[in-house]
Amino acid sequence: MLTDATHDPDLRSWVESANAPGCPTPIQNLPYARFRPAGSEEHWRVGVAIGDQILDLAAAAHHAPWGDGVEELLAPLARGNLMAFMALGRPAWRAARSVLSTALAADSVQGPFLELCLVPLAEAEFTLPCRIGDYTDFYAGIHHARSVGSLFRPDNALLPNYRWVPIGYHGRASSVIVEGGPVRRPMGQIKGDGEVPLFGPTRRLDYELELGVWIGAGNALGQPVGIEAAEDVLFGITPLNDWSARDIQAWEYQPLGPFLAKSFATSVSPWIVTFEALAPFRRPQRRAEGDPPPLPYLDCPFNREHGALDIRLEVWLQSERMRAADLAPVRLSHSNALDAYWTAAQFVAHHTSNGCNLNVGDLLGTGTLSGPGAGQGGSLLELTRGGRESITLPTGERRTFLEDGDTVVMQAWCEAPGATRIGLGAVSGTIVPAA
Ligand code: CA
Numbered sequence: 001m002l003t004d005a006t007h008d009p010d011l012r013s014w015v016e017s018a019n020a021p022g023c024p025t026p027i028q029n030l031p032y033a034r035f036r037p038a039g040s041e042e043h044w045r046v047g048v049a050i051g052d053q054i055l056d057l058a059a060a061a062h063h064a065p066w067g068d069g070v071e072e073l074l075a076p077l078a079r080g081n082l083m084a085f086m087a088l089g090r091p092a093w094r095a096a097r098s099v100l101s102t103a104l105a106a107d108s109v110q111g112p113f114l115e116l117c118l119v120p121l122a123e124a125e126f127t128l129p130c131r132i133g134d135y136t137d138f139y140a141g142i143h144h145a146r147s148v149g150s151l152f153r154p155d156n157a158l159l160p161n162y163r164w165v166p167i168g169y170h171g172r173a174s175s176v177i178v179e180g181g182p183v184r185r186p187m188g189q190i191k192g193d194g195e196v197p198l199f200g201p202t203r204r205l206d207y208e209l210e211l212g213v214w215i216g217a218g219n220a221l222g223q224p225v226g227i228e229a230a231e232d233v234l235f236g237i238t239p240l241n242d243w244s245a246r247d248i249q250a251w252e253y254q255p256l257g258p259f260l261a262k263s264f265a266t267s268v269s270p271w272i273v274t275f276e277a278l279a280p281f282r283r284p285q286r287r288a289e290g291d292p293p294p295l296p297y298l299d300c301p302f303n304r305e306h307g308a309l310d311i312r313l314e315v316w317l318q319s320e321r322m323r324a325a326d327l328a329p330v331r332l333s334h335s336n337a338l339d340a341y342w343t344a345a346q347f348v349a350h351h352t353s354n355g356c357n358l359n360v361g362d363l364l365g366t367g368t369l370s371g372p373g374a375g376q377g378g379s380l381l382e383l384t385r386g387g388r389e390s391i392t393l394p395t396g397e398r399r400t401f402l403e404d405g406d407t408v409v410m411q412a413w414c415e416a417p418g419a420t421r422i423g424l425g426a427v428s429g430t431i432v433p434a435a
Pocket of ligand 1: 138
């Protein structure tokens with residue numbers, strides 16, 4: 001059984017807003033973030049979202065009556081150190097979820113004490129959940145790989161390695177930012193008409209709809225993590241936007257892959273939804289008829305049966321003129337993480353298969369998660385067929401790639417029969433002009 005009492009759809013919280021139908025943060029979710037009162041200079045604290053509130057774990061650890069061992073369990077969270085908690089591993093993650101679920105449930109012993117430890121979500125500001133040591137971006141969206149490949153290689157869209165090896169590259173951790181912040185249009189080298197390239201602002205600024213996988217307990221250098229054990233290093237998931245400058249990318253990517261076209265910014269939601277919370281939404285890994293089975297080091301029964309995640313994804317856009325005219329964002333596309341060709345456990349097993357060590361707080365991007373249909377491209381590159389077709393906005397403006405003032409919002413959530421819907425938060429960013 002993957003699920004337990006913490007997933008029970010009948011479970012209710014004493015925080016009334018958490019019980020409203022469609023609330024992204026019901027008691028079945030319990031995502032973690034680091035926050036403080038907006039505009040304050042206070043230390044960052046770890047909180048758990050519940051309804052329209054955040055339970056401040058620094059206050060909660062000390063102000064409620066807890067059972068034996070709970071204060072020790074919550075100690076890293078009480079210190080504001082989510083990373084130290086992530087390093088504790090799955091038994092601690094499970095135990096903390098169970099404790100918090102019980103404490104936030106209707107009529108709990110701790111409820112009257114914890115009421116004093118709530119901070120309204122709307123009054124908080126956020127930072128990254130932890131210091132990210134390394135960021136690796138995979139390429140698990142097969143529909144993205146195929147449609148982008150077909151733009152460049154019409155006869156050979158999917159390269160022969162794709163169905164065998166989880167493709168990825170080492171991204172830049174220093175420029176991973178919390179959603180909501182401005183994203184500056186990058187400068188770069190762009191192929192010109194003649195032999196000499198130009199240096200200037202990108203003209204083909206794009207987003208990539210992805211999920212980020214947060215690594216908990218890591219592995220020692222030289223000690224690969226097997227596919228079965230890989231589950232135990234997976235802490236949680238967050239929506240991720242891998243901003244991309246397509247003209248810079250096209251000029252620089254051969255022969256070593258993406259570099260400055262990607263490293264100027266990657267946006268993530270501050271909230272981490274744990275793999276425990278995602279248990280009701282785990283599904284069999286999808287493989288098309290005739291596709292080869294994964295090599296043995298990427299294959300095990302659990303991964304085959306439960307490796308994939310049923311996570312719904314959407315991208316919305318609002319231009320500056322739309323904002324001025326009070327026009328709501330328009331939905332550009334939608335897809336589902338079930339279409340990813342490789343699972344999070346396969347990312348870990350493959351990444352460490354050569355002995356490479358993953359560390360607590362490392363971030364793995366899935367790659368652009370596009371669906372198979374029209375309107376399911378996870379980037380403008382796909383939706384506009386490489387800039388050949390434009391999208392018309394409600395103001396009459398046309399878009400092939402992003403303009404200054406555009407706001408991109410990505411949303412992710414899970415819903416399934418017999419389970420309570422949970423939100424994975426949003427990741428937004430607004431383009432500001434090149435410096
Ligand atoms: Ca990417």
